[in-house]
Amino acid sequence: MDLRSLGWDEIVAGRFAPYADKRLLPARVTLEHQHIYRVQAEADELLAVVAGHLRHRATGPQDYPAVGDWVAVRPPTPGHRAVIQAVLPRKSKFSRKVAGDEAVEQVVAANVDTVFIVMGLDRDYSLRRVERYLITAWDGGAAPAVVLNKADVCEDVGAAVSEVQSVAPGVSVHAISTRCDPDLACLDPYLEPGRTVALLGSSGVGKSTIVNRLVGEEVQRTREVRESDQRGRHTTSHRQLIRLPGGALLIDTPGMRELQLWDGAAGVGAAFGDVEAFAPKCRFGDCRHDTEPGCAVKAAVDDGDLDANRLESYRQLQRERKWLLARIDERTAQDRKRYEKMIGKIARDFKPRE
Numbered sequence: 350m351d352l353r354s355l356g357w358d359e360i361v362a363g364r365f366a367p368y369a370d371k372r373l374l375p376a377r378v379t380l381e382h383q384h385i386y387r388v389q390a391e392a393d394e395l396l397a398v399v400a401g402h403l404r405h406r407a408t409g410p411q412d413y414p415a416v417g418d419w420v421a422v423r424p425p426t427p428g429h430r431a432v433i434q435a436v437l438p439r440k441s442k443f444s445r446k447v448a449g450d451e452a453v454e455q456v457v458a459a460n461v462d463t464v465f466i467v468m469g470l471d472r473d474y475s476l477r478r479v480e481r482y483l484i485t486a487w488d489g490g491a492a493p494a495v496v497l498n499k500a501d502v503c504e505d506v507g508a509a510v511s512e513v514q515s516v517a518p519g520v521s522v523h524a525i526s527t528r529c530d531p532d533l534a535c536l537d538p539y540l541e542p543g544r545t546v547a548l549l550g551s552s553g554v555g556k557s558t559i560v561n562r563l564v565g566e567e568v569q570r571t572r573e574v575r576e577s578d579q580r581g582r583h584t585t586s587h588r589q590l591i592r593l594p595g596g597a598l599l600i601d602t603p604g605m606r607e608l609q610l611w612d613g614a615a616g617v618g619a620a621f622g623d624v625e626a627f628a629p630k631c632r633f634g635d636c637r638h639d640t641e642p643g644c645a646v647k648a649a650v651d652d653g654d655l656d657a658n659r660l661e662s663y664r665q666l667q668r669e670r671k672w673l674l675a676r677i678d679e680r681t682a683q684d685r686k687r688y689e690k691m692i693g694k695i696a697r698d699f700k701p702r703e
Contacts, residue, residue, distance in 0.1 A: 368421035397431040417459035441490035446609040467550035470503035484616030542596025552604025
């Protein structure tokens with residue numbers, strides 16, 4: 350396989366250059382499952398594991414290969430799998446905080462050009478969820494597009510599209526129906542050869558059906574949502590990179606029950622430009638737009654120039670980000686203490702005898 354069909358370009362070639370003289374192969378991760386990776390090299394598709402030194406240096410899951418990553422691989426030898434020696438720097442990523450209270454980053458997809466934020470026009474519909482996905486996409490350096498599936502069950506598709514556009518400034522919004530649209534032609538402009546698109550969204554929004562439509566055959570299993578609450582059931586159990594007939598690359602991901610932000614510094618500003626546009630007029634430079642007097646953002650809500658729900662969502666996400674940064678600082682301090690304790694023990698153990 351020509352690596353260019355996998356997205357290889359001069360930038361990736363430059364990042365691989367330090368490994369070119371070490372008899373390593375460039376390859377792209379196409380499947381991740383229980384620390385076993387399927388990687389596509391130019392000559393063959395390989396099963397690979399991570400090298401010991403890479404595991405030893407990893408500070409968390411974000412340092413391990415993710416689907417979409419370019420890696421430097423030592424070829425397999427008889428009786429042994431290929432070994433991933435290095436993960437090349439990523440041009441973009443879609444990351445979230447792992448579930449629970451741990452302040453740990455999880456990279457869902459790497460080296461993505463466009464993120465399809467898929468949402469159903471049934472009970473899955475949520476403007477607040479769209480905001481979270483937009484923030485995460487912008488924060489990771491990928492361009493988002495919103496895909497509203499199940500248009501066939503929505504009474505007013507135009508109103509739904511307008512609502513999403515109101516919280517997604519400058520983002521293309523497409524309403525589709527995988528039941529009624531045989532080819533999903535509105536998505537074609539994003540699916541250029543060598544370009545990578547990631548499908549992200551909750552369970553039951555129709556991501557697997559979209560994959561099957563774009564591939565042209567049933568490659569992903571699908572299941573109906575529960576009638577009782579319209580909640581989806583997981584059908585995709587792992588992240589996978591699929592090459593489409595036209596040459597585009599599609600990363601399918603399992604449905605997300607929740608999306609907790611990771612960092613969000615750049616993404617919040619991009620997603621809430623309408624809120625932050627009023628902030629310079631606040632009396633205090635560090636105004637939180639909550640109880641402070643002279644808040645121009647709250648005044649905009651009172652005057653009807655800003656949606657109150659948008660402001661409340663903005664506050665919630667800022668509180669979440671503040672909590673995350675505090676947990677990261679706490680974890681960094683704990684790691685520093687452990688490191689200093691380890692260095693002290695080494696110094697005592699190797700102290701020369703008098």
